[in-house]
Amino acid sequence: MPSSPPQDIRAQLEGLRRTYAAQLEMRVEQIEDAWNQLLHNNWDPAILQTLHRMVHTLAGSGATFGFHYLSNVARTLEVLLGGVLEAGTAPIALQRIQIHTLLASLKQAVTHSEQMLPPPDLVDHVPSLDSPIYDENNRLIYLADDDLELAKDLALQISYFGYEIEIFSDCQLLIAATQENRPAAIISDIVFPNSPSAGIEMVNSLKQLSEAVTPPILFISVRDDLTARLEAARAGVKAFFTKPVNVPQLIDKLDELTTTRAQEPYRILIVDDEAYLATYYSLILQQAHMLAAVVTDPADLMVALDEFNPDLILMDVYMPNCTGMELATVIRQQESYVGIPIVFLSTETNIHKQLIAMSLGGDDFLTKPIEPEHLIMAVASRSRRSRTLRSLMTRDSLTGLLNHTKTKDQLLYEVLRAERQGTQVVFAMIDLDHFKSVNDSYGHAAGDRVLKSLSRLLQQRLRKTDTIGRYGGEEFAVILPDTDGEAALKILDDIRIKFSQVRQQAEDATFSSTFSCGIAVYPEFKDVSYLKMAADKALYRAKHQGRNQLVLASPLSENRLD
Amino acid sequence: MPTTMTLNRILLVEDDPDIQAVAKLALEAVGGFTVNICSSGREALQMAPQFSPDLILLDVMMPGMDGPSTLKALRELATFPTVPVIFMTAKVQTHEVEGYKQLGAMDVISKPFDPMTLSSQINDIWLRHHAK
Numbered sequence A: 001m002p003s004s005p006p007q008d009i010r011a012q013l014e015g016l017r018r019t020y021a022a023q024l025e026m027r028v029e030q031i032e033d034a035w036n037q038l039l040h041n042n043w044d045p046a047i048l049q050t051l052h053r054m055v056h057t058l059a060g061s062g063a064t065f066g067f068h069y070l071s072n073v074a075r076t077l078e079v080l081l082g083g084v085l086e087a088g089t090a091p092i093a094l095q096r097i098q099i100h101t102l103l104a105s106l107k108q109a110v111t112h113s114e115q116m117l118p119p120p121d122l123v124d125h126v127p128s129l130d131s132p133i134y135d136e137n138n139r140l141i142y143l144a145d146d147d148l149e150l151a152k153d154l155a156l157q158i159s160y161f162g163y164e165i166e167i168f169s170d171c172q173l174l175i176a177a178t179q180e181n182r183p184a185a186i187i188s189d190i191v192f193p194n195s196p197s198a199g200i201e202m203v204n205s206l207k208q209l210s211e212a213v214t215p216p217i218l219f220i221s222v223r224d225d226l227t228a229r230l231e232a233a234r235a236g237v238k239a240f241f242t243k244p245v246n247v248p249q250l251i252d253k254l255d256e257l258t259t260t261r262a263q264e265p266y267r268i269l270i271v272d273d274e275a276y277l278a279t280y281y282s283l284i285l286q287q288a289h290m291l292a293a294v295v296t297d298p299a300d301l302m303v304a305l306d307e308f309n310p311d312l313i314l315m316d317v318y319m320p321n322c323t324g325m326e327l328a329t330v331i332r333q334q335e336s337y338v339g340i341p342i343v344f345l346s347t348e349t350n351i352h353k354q355l356i357a358m359s360l361g362g363d364d365f366l367t368k369p370i371e372p373e374h375l376i377m378a379v380a381s382r383s384r385r386s387r388t389l390r391s392l393m394t395r396d397s398l399t400g401l402l403n404h405t406k407t408k409d410q411l412l413y414e415v416l417r418a419e420r421q422g423t424q425v426v427f428a429m430i431d432l433d434h435f436k437s438v439n440d441s442y443g444h445a446a447g448d449r450v451l452k453s454l455s456r457l458l459q460q461r462l463r464k465t466d467t468i469g470r471y472g473g474e475e476f477a478v479i480l481p482d483t484d485g486e487a488a489l490k491i492l493d494d495i496r497i498k499f500s501q502v503r504q505q506a507e508d509a510t511f512s513s514t515f516s517c518g519i520a521v522y523p524e525f526k527d528v529s530y531l532k533m534a535a536d537k538a539l540y541r542a543k544h545q546g547r548n549q550l551v552l553a554s555p556l557s558e559n560r561l562d
Numbered sequence B: 001m002p003t004t005m006t007l008n009r010i011l012l013v014e015d016d017p018d019i020q021a022v023a024k025l026a027l028e029a030v031g032g033f034t035v036n037i038c039s040s041g042r043e044a045l046q047m048a049p050q051f052s053p054d055l056i057l058l059d060v061m062m063p064g065m066d067g068p069s070t071l072k073a074l075r076e077l078a079t080f081p082t083v084p085v086i087f088m089t090a091k092v093q094t095h096e097v098e099g100y101k102q103l104g105a106m107d108v109i110s111k112p113f114d115p116m117t118l119s120s121q122i123n124d125i126w127l128r129h130h131a132k
Helices: A008-042 A045-064 A067-085 A093-111 A149-158 A171-180 A196-210 A226-234 A247-258 A273-286 A298-308 A324-332 A351-360 A372-394 A404-421 A435-442 A446-461 A485-501 A528-544 A554-562 B015-032 B039-052 B068-078 B094-102 B118-131
Strands: A140-144 A164-168 A185-189 A218-222 A239-242 A267-271 A290-294 A312-316 A340-346 A364-365 A425-433 A468-470 A473-479 A515-520 A550-552 B009-013 B032-038 B055-059 B086-091 B107-111
Touching: A008 A045, A008 A093, A008 B015, A045 A067, A045 B015, A045 B086, A045 B107, A067 A093, A067 B068, A140 A149, A140 A171, A140 A364, A149 A164, A149 A247, A164 A171, A171 A185, A171 A196, A185 A196, A185 A247, A196 A218, A196 A226, A226 A239, A239 B015, A247 A446, A267 A273, A267 A298, A267 A372, A273 A290, A273 A372, A273 A468, A290 A298, A298 A324, A312 A324, A312 A372, A340 A372, A364 A372, A404 A425, A404 A468, A404 A473, A404 A528, A425 A435, A425 A446, A425 A485, A425 A528, A435 A446, A446 A468, A446 A473, A473 A485, A485 A515, A485 A550, A515 A528, A528 A550, B009 B015, B009 B039, B015 B032, B015 B118, B032 B039, B039 B055, B039 B068, B055 B068, B055 B118, B068 B086, B094 B107, B107 B118
Parallel strands: A140 A164, A140 A185, A185 A218, A218 A239, A267 A290, A267 A312, A312 A340, A340 A364, A515 A550, B009 B032, B009 B055, B055 B086, B086 B107
Antiparallel strands: A425 A473, A425 A515, A468 A473
8 A cells, every 4th residue: 555654644744733723713713703693693593503513623623633622622512502503592591601611611722732731630530528618617606595594504505515605694795796706506585684575686686787697596485475486487597495495406406507517518420431521510519519529431430439439420321332321230230339329411312212221220311411500409319318328228217326237347447447557446335324224214215315415425526537336225336546545535534424414304304324435445456356345345344343434445454354 | 346345445525624634644645545525415426426436434414414414315326325434423422333334334433533543444444344
């Protein structure tokens, strides 16, 4: 076959590329012109068709000459315009914004050379988990009540659960303080000496004063009449408790309103071979406070699944080498991912093909191009359900703590990690004292509340990296990574004292409850089974020595016991 | 004798002049083929009988007459009931390839193509097809 030397051809190709590059700016300007014409000509379909055509050509030639970023932007724009063309109506505002954005990106792709805008390496595009989304550290509560004795007692009870309380005897003082320092929530009485509805008046003036959102407000009152409740509801009060206040319920509500353990953002894994589109989706989801990781090569999927641990997978149907349907089947074949929702994204509008995709393990079918709001809603609602289901499988329903199996798994995981990193891990077993007699004397509902109060206290006093599990009926397990015995003794003893001071509520009585605790430290006990046995023996000793105390297992004394 | 036919004359149907230039280089200079270029399906219908290509490379998305309708029209011309056609298109998806093959295409080449290997890619398709 007669052919020219390769160097010669490369030189010619380079010449073509340069010529093309020189015209790029003009081409993009022409596209912009066409768009402007379209805007001023009532969406003339002929102009739209020309515009679509120009963008299509740019996408094709751009890629041919190695302008991959530009080509990807043009391709996305082409899909978007194709959708408008097909709909046959003027684009909605949102689509127009998207088109504007893409046009701006096109211009940028031309003015900056391709080298300066490398196609972003998106495979490991996992945003930082530390990004502060919620103001979850605000634990400040304002409490307004003219009955100071009652206020002090209530403040003390609430403070056991990690809240910081400031008491005000007068509504005006509270309003003034709000201007200085915004609390996470406000608890207030309604009736004050100066007015029988001073509380409600305060809420209304707070709302007028503050340009920002007012903190959630909870009322505690002797008034239980409909007028008071109605006025409170109209003022936007979040909860209404009649005196005497049921403290556990009040704390539940506070927790809920101040989102103590803030809802972790949903984790979405995006699988799409088109990096540009995948990034686009991930940006949309990140704006809705979700965490998105992108996989552009299906071969990376399994690793990403294990490492990122997503709540939901958003997947393109058509990819090189394998289809989304095939991938879904593979994912579903693994037991740990049977329940994970898979949502397909595709240009496929054929309902029959969509149904086939669903039968292969897909949960939903979204058609590209998709509106950001629609994407966010579809993904968020499925993630929420997925998380609830998963939590039912791994968590104790009463306390929301990890169940026995998951706690054991976590202990193994933490010990292996400590082994790798040469750190220490504390394993503590906590058992409520005389719990059976609590149930017998005050009823199971009261018993359940005791369990919940301990669970809540542990959650609030321990770190996020610590693991808390409900190990058995009245038995809890705590795993403290990177902690030594002394530090564990200190924090757990503090929790023990606080817990013994919590006033537990029964139908018509209050009582207090205590726990005993056995602590063992890895690597003093050098594997999971020794660690558990040692903590168990230490707990037994704590019970034996009179309960309401902690015992730290030492390898020597354990030997002596054996 | 279609089974022993060698590939020499290629008719390229592509509307974008930039891609035309690269493809011409890739097919003539690298591959050593005799190439004729048309910018539209309509032009291809006129050009085809006199050029009598061994193979037609057809862009899928063109204004006016697109690739598939050009293929259909070509098949209706008495002189071209069987001339092999390869489609060229961006981001080929498996289900699309099947669809194009059902239309009578020999294969599909995805865009952007690599100018240095386009010719050997075409040769491979050609050989595979004629080995059957």
